Amino acid sequence: MSINDHEKLEELYGNYKRVMLYTAYQILKDQQLAEDAVQTAFLKIIPNLDKIADTDCNRTRKYLVIIVRNVSINLYNRLKTRSETSPPQDFENLAVKEPLLEDIIISEESLSWLLRSISSLDKKYADVLLLKYAYDYSESDIAGLLDISSENVRVRLHRGKKKLWDELERRDGYEGA
Amino acid sequence: MREHEQKERDKTREKILEELLVYAANQEVERSEDDFPPDEELDKLFLPSQGFEKTMQRLIRNQRRKTMLKRILKMTVKAAGFLIIITGVFLTAALSVKATRTEILNLITETTKEYLNIKYEDRTVSDDKQDNLFQDWEQLYLPEYVPEGFEIRKTERLIRICTVEYANREGVMITFSYAPVSGRTLSLDTEEAAIKELTILGNPALAIEKDTTGIPEHKIVFNNGEMSFYISSSYDMEELIKMADSVRFRP
Numbered sequence: 001m002s003i004n005d006h007e008k009l010e011e012l013y014g015n016y017k018r019v020m021l022y023t024a025y026q027i028l029k030d031q032q033l034a035e036d037a038v039q040t041a042f043l044k045i046i047p048n049l050d051k052i053a054d055t056d057c058n059r060t061r062k063y064l065v066i067i068v069r070n071v072s073i074n075l076y077n078r079l080k081t082r083s084e085t086s087p088p089q090d091f092e093n094l095a096v097k098e099p100l101l102e103d104i105i106i107s108e109e110s111l112s113w114l115l116r117s118i119s120s121l122d123k124k125y126a127d128v129l130l131l132k133y134a135y136d137y138s139e140s141d142i143a144g145l146l147d148i149s150s151e152n153v154r155v156r157l158h159r160g161k162k163k164l165w166d167e168l169e170r171r172d173g174y175e176g177a
Numbered sequence: 178m179r180e181h182e183q184k185e186r187d188k189t190r191e192k193i194l195e196e197l198l199v200y201a202a203n204q205e206v207e208r209s210e211d212d213f214p215p216d217e218e219l220d221k222l223f224l225p226s227q228g229f230e231k232t233m234q235r236l237i238r239n240q241r242r243k244t245m246l247k248r249i250l251k252m253t254v255k256a257a258g259f260l261i262i263i264t265g266v267f268l269t270a271a272l273s274v275k276a277t278r279t280e281i282l283n284l285i286t287e288t289t290k291e292y293l294n295i296k297y298e299d300r301t302v303s304d305d306k307q308d309n310l311f312q313d314w315e316q317l318y319l320p321e322y323v324p325e326g327f328e329i330r331k332t333e334r335l336i337r338i339c340t341v342e343y344a345n346r347e348g349v350m351i352t353f354s355y356a357p358v359s360g361r362t363l364s365l366d367t368e369e370a371a372i373k374e375l376t377i378l379g380n381p382a383l384a385i386e387k388d389t390t391g392i393p394e395h396k397i398v399f400n401n402g403e404m405s406f407y408i409s410s411s412y413d414m415e416e417l418i419k420m421a422d423s424v425r426f427r428p
Contacts, residue, residue, distance in 0.1 A: 006241035013233055018219035025223065035229040042236060062206045114201045119208070126205075133195075133202035161198070 009046065011055040012064065019061065020068040027072040037075050041068040044145055051135065063135060066127045070146045117164055125160030128153055318355055318404060322423035324416045327351060351410040351417070353424075358405045370394075377421045386414060397421045 024034035326345040370387035382399030
């Protein structure tokens with residue numbers, strides 16, 4: 001290993017504390033809470049330092065932003081109300097209607113559309129998709145990182161994918177079945 | 178046969194879709210972000226508080242210690258036994274219903290050379306019960322006994338942790354804090370500290386004494402089965418223990 005964990009942590013903190021504080025503040029609108037969120041985010045990142053190869057790149061920056069955004073949202077929700085129960089995790093739409101193989105293979109345009117649409121997807125779904133497909137986290141690891149249940153991770157993955165495919169179908173008029 | 182072909186086809190389709198997502202997701206995270214103002218602007222917007230900077234530097238220092246510890250462990254053949262000492266502290270007497278729950282509430286400590294992690298695990302309290310605990314949070318726990326001359330100077334509540342600071346005329350502080358036991362982990366600096374096991378409120382507790390800087394650091398960690406409590410001060414340890422043992426629920 002060319003760089004120690006603590007050096008990595010120091011660099012991450014130096015490079016991204018501003019962006020992380022900004023992200024947290026956008027959600028929490030309170031500097032003290034934003035600082036708490038950034039600290040909590042780092043506590044979550046520390047056990048995963050080995051997954052960070054480069055401390056100064058878009059990939060790492062986005063990873064830290066995903067974590068702090070989710071920590072902040074959780075904190076915000078917890079502060080907002082205690083009485084609200086979490087939304088029911090219904091599985092009714094879990095059967096993702098996917099486009100046919102030939103439909104996908106043919107369209108290069110669809111691929112570039114897919115790239116664009118991930119970035120415009122609701123962050124709740126995009127974050128989980130990115131953690132799984134770009135950062136290679138397991139569902140249980142994602143659950144731990146985002147403080148949600150594994151079931152919830154699965155639901156978000158399915159819904160995120162479904163939204164992508166639905167949009168693809170709507171956009172290009174594919175016959176999904 | 179057709180069914181088999183269809184299955185294979187579905188599998189292939191799924192695989193390709195997954196690969197597509199891997200490609201698209203990787204492209205997305207490599208993409209440069211322009212959603213944020215430049216660093217210079219952020220510097221003007223946010224000046225992190227001193228307390229925050231201090232906390233983060235401590236976090237980094239702890240990581241440095243851990244890295245060093247890892248290195249030492251790699252070089253030490255029989256190091257595994259040194260790293261983690263797990264102490265389950267149990268009550269053994271005949272117990273009431275409440276006490277039975279407390280019995281299973283273990284105070285788990287992970288001790289390394291330099292710090293101590295304390296985690297409460299309750300295997301009997303369901304999530305529902307924890308939710309109820311949380312709703313009871315508005316009610317207050319306070320010590321009935323406070324050493325002479327000390328008065329409440331500051332109270333603070335952040336999410337699940339309630340903190341009360343006492344001070345006397347000489348400026349000596351006593352910090353009392355508590356939170357529901359569920360999921361609470363306390364990390365205490367125990368390098369060169371003396372740790373004593375004792376019983377407070379009828380439950381296992383720890384008293385930690387450290388004096389490396391000339392100013393004594395006294396900490397007590399205890400619980401009542403539902404809340405975990407923490408007292409910290411440079412004040413006399415015996416007085417702090419007395420204070421801890423007097424913590425009561427105030428509806």
